[in-house]
Amino acid sequence: MMTPSILRLFKVNGIRLLAAGTLLSSLSTVSMAEEVPRVAALSRAESSRATASQQNKYTFIMFYKDQDDATKSMWNTLSQNLNGKQETTSFVAVNTNDPKEQKIIEEYGVSRAPMPLTLAVAPNGAITGSFVKQINDDYIQQAFVSPTKARCMLNLQSRKMVLLCVNPSGNTSVPAGVQAFKAVPCYKDVVEVVTVDRSAPGEGDFLKELEVPASQESSIVFMAPPGVMIGQYSGQVTSQQLIAELKKAGKSCGVEGCKHCKE
Incomplete structure (x- = not known):
């Protein structure tokens, strides 16, 4: 039997992903049965995530405020890495100043987070990766979990x-x-x-x-x-x-x- 200890489980890019409270203020999920009739009312990012979930795909959501060099670099890395993986992933960019996307911004509690920030979301809604300011191919691959x-x-x-x-x-x-x-x-x-x-x-x-x-x-x-x-x-x-x-x-x-x- 192991003695109780705090473990740095499920770390990606130095950020612990176990608790929504570490980075995310809340985490709410919608059952697949509920998603279908609601898709029309969802924002572009929410719709992308809901569709990916139904298709058993991951969604990479890049949150940004400005079109600065860090944002452009992160988006280019995501595009180059994920464009050939349409069967398993989708990716979408969210401007945190977009009023239409405020619901998903509030859901993940990222309004005051350093930007750009990419979250990797598994088909079941779990956050499996969180990447601030920079991202690379290895980080992206680590976000795919069993x-x-x-x-x-x-x-x-x-x-x-x-x-x-x-x-x-x-x-x-x-x-x-x-x-x-x-x-x-x-x-x-x-x-x-x-x-x-x-x-x-x-x-x-x-x-x-x-x-x-x-x-x-x-x-x-x-x-x-x-x-x-x-x-x-x-x-x-x-x-x-x-x-x-x-x-x-x-x-x-x-x-x-x-x-x-x-x-």
Whole structure:
């Protein structure tokens, strides 16, 4: 079992992306079912993002205020890198002085951020990359993450805890201790249980990043906003252990229930 520690997980270009509060004042998402009838009412940037999400694509949104050299350079780099990736990405520029785009500017809380600023948005709405002033091909490539990593990031950015269950191939079950923790009334709405097959294509790098040991047994990774690694456990972990470890994290945890939940 790992001792609780703050980890710089999911860093891109030196900016931690776990919590919306670090750069983004809020993060709201629209379900795919709701997006279809609303597209006509969306701004150009919102429409681009909604369409990309429906097509399982990433969206790179460049926010800018002035047409200065940094803005032109960032846009040129995005164009050169992404023009050949239309099947997986879309990209759009947003002038923060444009009244039609104020909703998306407020959603991401970037009105006072250094400009230009590009956000990489996964199909599920997670922010997987944040690039201030400059961007390059490597940064862009790092913004493409595995589906499980994107799901964990989205929940953490939504200020939810994550219990990631890493299971042996073919096992989709959730350990009893995790189920019991999720059933605690004051935790059930602030924790998301995510399962992943440890042999799933494309997930290996993420599991290495989390330092999940190679094993034929289930492993549980417990994370909380704004970037707290509560611990890593075997599949035999109990709900009492998880609660005790969470309480040890104390003020490091960004969920109110971490400190005050009375199970």
